[in-house]
Amino acid sequence: MSRLSRSAGPLVAIVGLSLVLAVLDASGLAFWQGLVINFAIFVILVVSLNLASGFTGVFSLGHIGFMALGAYISAILTLPLREKGDYLPNLPSWLAGVHLDQFVGPLPIGWLAATIIAGLLVAFVAFLVGAVLMRLSGHFVAVATLGFLVIVRVILFNADDFTRGSRTFSNVTPYTNLWWAWAWAILVVYVVWRLKRSPYGRDMFAQREDRWAAMSVGISVLRPRLLAFVVSAFFTAVAGSLYAHFITSFSPTVFYFDLTFRVITMLVVGGMGSVSGSIVGTAAVLALAEGLRRIEDVTLLYGLSGILLAVFFILVIIFRPDGILGQRELSFERLLARRRSAPEPAAGTSPD
């Protein structure tokens, strides 16, 4: 297909998305707006985790730790001066004066800066952590990264002066809206997609399949893993900032195990290694979770949604461990071709 038609698909999707967002924005339906913003944030989380774990085969169970750090750092930075004085009275002086709550016209430049700063700081942390942990494999790296999650939580609980410890951190300005959430989501999808098709991406997948074979042809194992880990941490932190400025109040317990499991479910359902799969998987699991939550509200059987989601996860792992799309990607050409009833291309397609 010509390059024009290949980019036509995604462009159509973006235009379509913008229309939907515009309508939603104007409609004033707060519930649906919230759901769609939530969707965007989870897409960022899942696609980032896909990059870190799905592409490389190295399972990071502590990724939500990066989200937590991103949330707290950005929230501390954007807190207006007055709030800072009341709310976080013990901040060190160099931080107490910082308040990234400036606007340039309608754009919250301060928040944008805070998000990027948080992302870069967390990426740096990820670089240090990754340099150490990415040498491990299999279950060892999974548990070591889980240890990271616990360590982050302990630090957040104890660094009272910065984080208010176990008390709720609130008064966060709700900067996050439909446009910002989805702008970031599209950026992340684009970046990860490009990475997948780049030489870096090929290295990541190569050492995922067979570490020894990859090493024997000179593909470094540490470098692609570390790159994936750091980039994904950056975006996960961004998701943290978006989340913090969406729900406006949180505590360290939010960024722990339940959230981790939910993101992993979305990743597995969509297919580890497929970017479009992550989007589909996220949508599917969110829809399922919402539906189950309604049932819970009606029947008062709290805990049922957790059980059923976990059962769903186990069924997927047993019967369809590759998820919906495996490593393949949705392609508009193929969708269009099917509609024109053109003959299907051969099954077992290679990753796009």
Place this chain on the structure above:
Amino acid sequence: MGEYFLQQVANALSAGSLYALMAVGLAMIFGILRLINFAHGDLMMIGAYLAAFSLFAGLPLPAAIVTTLAGTIVVGLLMERIAYRPIRGGPDVAMLLTSFAVGQILQNGTLLVSRLGGQPVQIAFPAPELLNGVVAIGTLTVPKVNVVSFFTGVVLLVLLTLFVTRTRLGLSMHAAAEDLPAAQLMGIKVNRVVATAFAIASGLAAVAGFLYATQAGQINPYLGFTPVLKAFIAAVIGGFGSISGAAIGAYALGFLEVIPTALAGIADILPPGSVSPGVHDLLAQLLPSGLASYRDAFVFVFLILMLLFRPNGILGGRAREEAP
């Protein structure tokens, strides 16, 4: 001051026993299946809840113990049959993730049943009279339950070691842990060996749950999460895959954990005049009492160091190559 350290030693031994009961079960299952069963902590939680409900129902202690053991073992066996057996032989990560899902089911299930029974999330544990109170050992006063925990742990470990080394079933488990397909060729019924491992591990977890609940005084559906992580650390310290290693690792962990608390307490308990005021102040600044709350983080950093430099445990040598 000697008393203070003895107190810490007593704490370490008691905690070590609990960790040992968990770590040994975890190591057994990992040895045979290469599965890190994160739902193991939830087996402990189920044990605690079964104990609570049987005691609430007025069962005498022996009956409560039997109910707790039997119930937890049934849950463990079901877990293996339904969730793990279908994916045996698949990628390691799949089993690990599945164990999380199983954990979620157990936690939410317990929450649900609790709610339906009209109970709050956190329940006070009705500790049996026998385990209440303290015991005087020399100049120390130690909670009775800690002493019972320590001895129960030791006795069960000894029994388990005898079972594994002296019986044919135990020998089969050893073989299965070392080389599962070769063990299969001997005509060993792999399903039976795996089920036995799960039954034993669940039983040990049940005992750990009962003792933990008595010590903590409260139970909630999420109590299993940190213990299983700590049991994992203990197993790693001891060199994953051997029972004695896991036990050693568990006691080592017990001692490792008291170090921050002990250190933090030093500055406070030094008798006045024993060190110069300058040194005293320095110690107080270096080892703030708040350090104790960093205990969990400290332990995990240690875990990461172990995984990097001594993946075969403290006594182990070169890294055994894991399938990537």
Place this chain on the structure above:
Amino acid sequence: MLELDDLHVHYGNIRALEGVSLRVAEGELVAIIGSNGAGKSTTLKTISGLLRPSRGTIRYQGVPIERAATDQIVRLGISHCPEGRRIFGRLTVRENLILGGIQRSPAEVRADLEMVGELFPRLRERMNQAGGTLSGGEQQMLAIARALMSRPRLLLLDEPSLGLAPIMVERIFAVVEDLKRQGLTILLVEQNVHHALDVADRAYVMETGRITHEGPAAALRHDPQVERSYLGH
């Protein structure tokens, strides 16, 4: 005694065996020869139940066993000595042997330990040593001895000469001939074609999952194609 009929085995998408058919009569020593990856070990693994065929049947004394569990197959009297020896290095020689006879009564096992000690004096000397401390040749002896502990009627022997020095290879094959003389039926997989054809009654040649030649061992030894491919003439 053993009949494989049109056996097909897949590893995922890879076809390991395609339409393999062979027979072993009681008391015979039949060899399967062929280069690496030909499917020889896969054949043995399918017989002993480690792998399941996607098509075809395996009959042992008339009874179909292609869907049977390994422990049942062992009970029927088939014992598989695997490629690479696969002894339990952390267990002692004695424990390894006991495991070989795990399906039988302790009294029988004790008696058989004696018998095995006679057959393999070197093992008897090292009864309490850890398996991992034995030399390659001794480990191979242990593997064979262990396989014999279940008193099999049919022994599947996978590449016993692999990685052994020539003098050990001689000794191993002496043992194999001994066992054959005692009436044990043996299905032998080997890359060492000389020795294999020396001890065997009949042989099959396998290549990429199929049987390409078969016949009496003597005939195959002089077959020009076999000579060229495997004997290096």
